[in-house]
Amino acid sequence: MRNKKILIPSILVALLLIFAFFSPYLTPYNVSEQNLMISRQAPSFAHIMGTDIYGRDMFSRVIAASRISIFSALAVVLLMAITGVVIGIFCGYLSGIADTVLMRVSDIFLAFPGLVLAIATAGLFKNGILGAVIALASVGWPRYARLSRGLVLSTKTSTYIYAAKLSGSNTVQIVFTQILPNIIGQIIVTACLDIGTSLMELAALSFLGLGATPPTPEWGSMINESRSLLQLSPWITLSPGIAVFITVSVFNIFGESLRDYYQAK
Amino acid sequence: MYKYIFKRLLSLIPILIGISFISFALIYFTGGDAVAVRYEAIGGVLSPELISQKREELGLNRPFIIQYIDWLLGVLKGDMGISYVSGKPVFIYILSKLPNTLLLSATSLIVTILISLPLGILSAIKSDGIFDHIIKTVSFIGNSLPNFFVALVLSYILALRLKLLPVISQGTGIKSLILPTLTLSLAMSAKYIRQIRALVISELSKPYVIGARARGIKENTIIFFNVLRLTSLTIITLMALSFGSLLGGSAIVENIFMWDGIGKLAIESINLRDYPVILAYVLWMAFIYVFVNLLADISYYFLDPRLRLGGKNEK
Numbered sequence: 001m002r003n004k005k006i007l008i009p010s011i012l013v014a015l016l017l018i019f020a021f022f023s024p025y026l027t028p029y030n031v032s033e034q035n036l037m038i039s040r041q042a043p044s045f046a047h048i049m050g051t052d053i054y055g056r057d058m059f060s061r062v063i064a065a066s067r068i069s070i071f072s073a074l075a076v077v078l079l080m081a082i083t084g085v086v087i088g089i090f091c092g093y094l095s096g097i098a099d100t101v102l103m104r105v106s107d108i109f110l111a112f113p114g115l116v117l118a119i120a121t122a123g124l125f126k127n128g129i130l131g132a133v134i135a136l137a138s139v140g141w142p143r144y145a146r147l148s149r150g151l152v153l154s155t156k157t158s159t160y161i162y163a164a165k166l167s168g169s170n171t172v173q174i175v176f177t178q179i180l181p182n183i184i185g186q187i188i189v190t191a192c193l194d195i196g197t198s199l200m201e202l203a204a205l206s207f208l209g210l211g212a213t214p215p216t217p218e219w220g221s222m223i224n225e226s227r228s229l230l231q232l233s234p235w236i237t238l239s240p241g242i243a244v245f246i247t248v249s250v251f252n253i254f255g256e257s258l259r260d261y262y263q264a265k
Numbered sequence: 266m267y268k269y270i271f272k273r274l275l276s277l278i279p280i281l282i283g284i285s286f287i288s289f290a291l292i293y294f295t296g297g298d299a300v301a302v303r304y305e306a307i308g309g310v311l312s313p314e315l316i317s318q319k320r321e322e323l324g325l326n327r328p329f330i331i332q333y334i335d336w337l338l339g340v341l342k343g344d345m346g347i348s349y350v351s352g353k354p355v356f357i358y359i360l361s362k363l364p365n366t367l368l369l370s371a372t373s374l375i376v377t378i379l380i381s382l383p384l385g386i387l388s389a390i391k392s393d394g395i396f397d398h399i400i401k402t403v404s405f406i407g408n409s410l411p412n413f414f415v416a417l418v419l420s421y422i423l424a425l426r427l428k429l430l431p432v433i434s435q436g437t438g439i440k441s442l443i444l445p446t447l448t449l450s451l452a453m454s455a456k457y458i459r460q461i462r463a464l465v466i467s468e469l470s471k472p473y474v475i476g477a478r479a480r481g482i483k484e485n486t487i488i489f490f491n492v493l494r495l496t497s498l499t500i501i502t503l504m505a506l507s508f509g510s511l512l513g514g515s516a517i518v519e520n521i522f523m524w525d526g527i528g529k530l531a532i533e534s535i536n537l538r539d540y541p542v543i544l545a546y547v548l549w550m551a552f553i554y555v556f557v558n559l560l561a562d563i564s565y566y567f568l569d570p571r572l573r574l575g576g577k578n579e580k
Contacts, residue, residue, distance in 0.1 A: 112287075119535070123543065241410075248409040
């Protein structure tokens with residue numbers, strides 16, 4: 001029963017990722033082909049999301065943008081989780097001055113309103129989507145550092161760690177074979193719950209012109225581009241928004257079911 | 266009481282210094298050449314000799330740490346430099362936009378509480394009923410919608426279709442405030458309804474509630490006088506923490522509705538590479554966030570008798 005609850009969201013996420021990966025080959029129309037004869041057409045059977053101001057098929061454009069939108073969100077989560085976990089394990093396991101210093105640094109990062117710092121950082125990098133990914137990851141790592149440090153501290157004094165030490169394992173071996181496998185579940189759950197938020201924040205940065213910029217196909221910047229047409233042709237603006245909503249929903253359902261599964265375990 | 270506040274204030278000093286250091290370093294290492302940007306903004310082109318002369322004049326050739334300390338001492342005196350673009354002192358410039366952002370944040374927070382508290386409690390009391398399921402679904406949807414998209418949908422429906430409200434803020438009147446407030450509070454409410462629901466459900470199963478029920482005290486009395494009072498601590502913590510995302514969110518919403526606050530100024534400054542203003546923006550927002558969290562901590566004192574009597578906050 002419990003497995004079933006997590007099976008469907010997992011399949012959905014897997015399908016979404018495969019779809020996003022191959023998205024450039026899956027568009028029904030050519031993404032960049034302009035046809036001013038069919039400019040700003042309302043949704044129809046031929047164009048289920050309508051066409052934009054240049055007559056490009058919106059559905060194709062939304063599909064084409066899924067790769068960058070989804071994989072850059074995954075990159076944010078991966079980057080901040082790995083940085084945070086490395087620092088967290090280092091601090092938790094070794095303690096001492098390095099621990100104190102790094103934890104004070106993470107305190108300071110946590111004292112910033114996250115998105116504010118990310119907006120400024122992304123704006124200063126001015127490096128397209130990569131700048132936005134780095135900005136969000138550099139703001140997000142302290143949460144992972146805190147989490148993994150706490151988890152390490154609670155497993156550090158377990159008898160099996162002592163046993164590993166007695167049997168002659170060195171620190172690196174203990175971290176990789178004993179500590180990491182024990183704390184990784186909790187971290188993966190947190191990371192999965194963060195994917196949706198990261199996707200929305202990345203889209204927000206691109207929407208503000210601080211992330212992906214045209215011609216890079218990305219949902220946030222597509223919404224920004226067509227904002228002025230909201231009154232005349234709302235479908236151009238709403239279609240990428242709906243794509244964000246569906247994708248974030250899928251990741252959120254997946255994250256929550258994973259959390260429930262893990263908690264029940 | 267005062268001793269506690271004093272201690273909290275002292276502990277803030279290293280955090281505030283750290284915040285200022287990180288903000289300054291961020292601009293210092295990622296920002297371009299200040300002199301070039303400044304004259305570009307005015308529209309002039311300078312020869313390399315003149316640029317290096319100007320750099321000398323402005324003290325930009327000094328080591329990083331000296332520049333930082335110099336800048337920090339200035340900030341303490343209320344001098345945050347001069348905007349490259351407008352030529353106005355940044356401190357006063359930001360201060361003039363601050364009330365609008367704080368007004369928007371405050372109204373959003375109030376509306377969020379007005380929406381999420383009753384719905385969260387109701388959802389908890391009737392948990393697993395039809396109402397609860399509807400609320401759950403709606404808040405899930407709200408959690409998966411980016412706020413800039415909500416802003417556009419709301420302005421499409423309320424402003425462009427029904428023509429009830431202006432699309433773009435005209436001044437800072439109530440009518441202009443409705444759409445940005447609604448956008449920010451809908452997104453936050455979706456999150457809070459779920460958290461308040463979970464909080465109230467866990468509180469309702471505690472022994473004191475069962476005891477009160479056994480003594481025949483009305484359910485409403487228990488909820489309003491006991492449960493609400495005890496959960497208010499956690500709710501205040503949540504609100505204080507979310508003030509940070511509110512400040513970030515307001516940058517987005519202010520830009521969509523052209524609300525004349527700090528967030529709109531920040532994005533304009535980023536596009537114009539007006540570094541002193543960007544730096545001041547980050548610094549002000551962080552200070553406000555830290556201050557709001559301090560206020561939340563102090564408010565525990567009034568709400569939690571255990572703390573007042575010298576015990577520890579167990580929440």
